[in-house]
Amino acid sequence: MVSRGDGARQRMLEAALAVLDESGLAGFTMEAVARRAGASKATLYRRWPSTGALLVDAMDATYRPFPTPDTGSVSKDVTEILTAFVALLERTPFPRLLAAFIDAAERDPALSGIHQDLTKRRREPMLAVLERGRDRGELPPDTDPELTTDLLTSPFFYRHFVAHRPIPRRMVSDVVARVLFPKT
Amino acid sequence: MVSRGDGARQRMLEAALAVLDESGLAGFTMEAVARRAGASKATLYRRWPSTGALLVDAMDATYRPFPTPDTGSVSKDVTEILTAFVALLERTPFPRLLAAFIDAAERDPALSGIHQDLTKRRREPMLAVLERGRDRGELPPDTDPELTTDLLTSPFFYRHFVAHRPIPRRMVSDVVARVLFPKT
Structure with a gap:
């Protein structure tokens, strides 16, 4: 069963991949990902302390x-x-x-x-x-x-x-x- | 013996590599290379009909x-x-x-x-x-x-x-x- 939290996490990882794919690493910021996911920057930071940590999880999700x-x-x-x-x-x-x-x-x-x-x-x-x-x-x-x-x-x-x-x-x-x- | 023409060509290839290294392919334009080499865009275009052609020669030069x-x-x-x-x-x-x-x-x-x-x-x-x-x-x-x-x-x-x-x-x-x- 996918909990509400898992669905939100998945949506944020997908937003991260979309930003990465379109703008490359230069455009990969917490702000751009938050905007794309329709979430607040604070919500993102609660799960990932840095863009590096978010990047690792997003790359892992593609693999x-x-x-x-x-x-x-x-x-x-x-x-x-x-x-x-x-x-x-x-x-x-x-x-x-x-x-x-x-x-x-x-x-x-x-x-x-x-x-x-x-x-x-x-x-x-x-x-x-x-x-x-x-x-x-x-x-x-x-x-x-x-x-x-x-x-x-x-x-x-x-x-x-x-x-x-x-x-x-x-x-x-x-x-x-x-x-x-x-x-x- | 290196003729005057070869020296100029070498200088332009070095300028091309410097631009590529600093600005990536996004910044690799005839204008940027000409500025770096202290040459005119017309001079560059006389040797290389396109940025693609210049890029090939520059990559070959590094190799x-x-x-x-x-x-x-x-x-x-x-x-x-x-x-x-x-x-x-x-x-x-x-x-x-x-x-x-x-x-x-x-x-x-x-x-x-x-x-x-x-x-x-x-x-x-x-x-x-x-x-x-x-x-x-x-x-x-x-x-x-x-x-x-x-x-x-x-x-x-x-x-x-x-x-x-x-x-x-x-x-x-x-x-x-x-x-x-x-x-x-």
Whole structure:
């Protein structure tokens, strides 16, 4: 059941995302979000002590973390996470928000720190899946989950934000095969 | 020998980069660059028909392409390219400019197209090195140079722009070993 408080919170987070999407981080102020949400600045400050705190919750809301898959196969679990991530890149406002964040974080160390924390949280499902695969003996015992997570996810960021090329249908299975089960 | 014309061109490109770095793409106009360079707008337009064309040359100037290595060893060649790229990320204005571009390209398809071309050009040395390694039999004959280039370079973009974590000294050799010479 969604309580009245949850509905109000949700409305404020949606207003925050709309402001961020339209005006970028430069226009992201408590005042602009309050106006958009039809709420008072005092109401916003009661929930979030700073624009940074509000920003973190709003970014978290776009990312919509889903339950960590646990199919018993590392290959299936990783494929599921990467497929959901590609859908996020291709069909939601997430990449526009992330792009604004990338630019702003380059100029502002505080934002860079916030984004570092968000990214750390978003990596957790992949790290968990890789650790389980290693413990089950599907991956070599010296597998480094951190480096493997970098190798599995970064090609999709790169393809979208740097190369500006569409993500081919086969790319998830190609990356999984190449990174997790390489031929020598 | 640098002719008088080359010196003037260099000064205008430097002015373009300074404007881009300070004001972002929103403030990147022929007028602002002309003012900064102490030149007339007409002089700028004689060399570059549009801000887009000027932007491409300015971004190319920051990237400073170096000669494609050809040591006879694919591992050494790739290491050389990645080491130079890490230096570019850590010690030049290139990442700030790229971050501004990433944000702007997300909102403007024309800029996205320009950046697609620039990225394509920047990938050429790596593609050449991988193709030579494959032809020499150092890499498997079914190596896909495009996917391999994605896997080799994108972890460094990701680490800098998304994870906001320092690039560890060992990361180049770890990525090269893992992507080019995996154990199964």
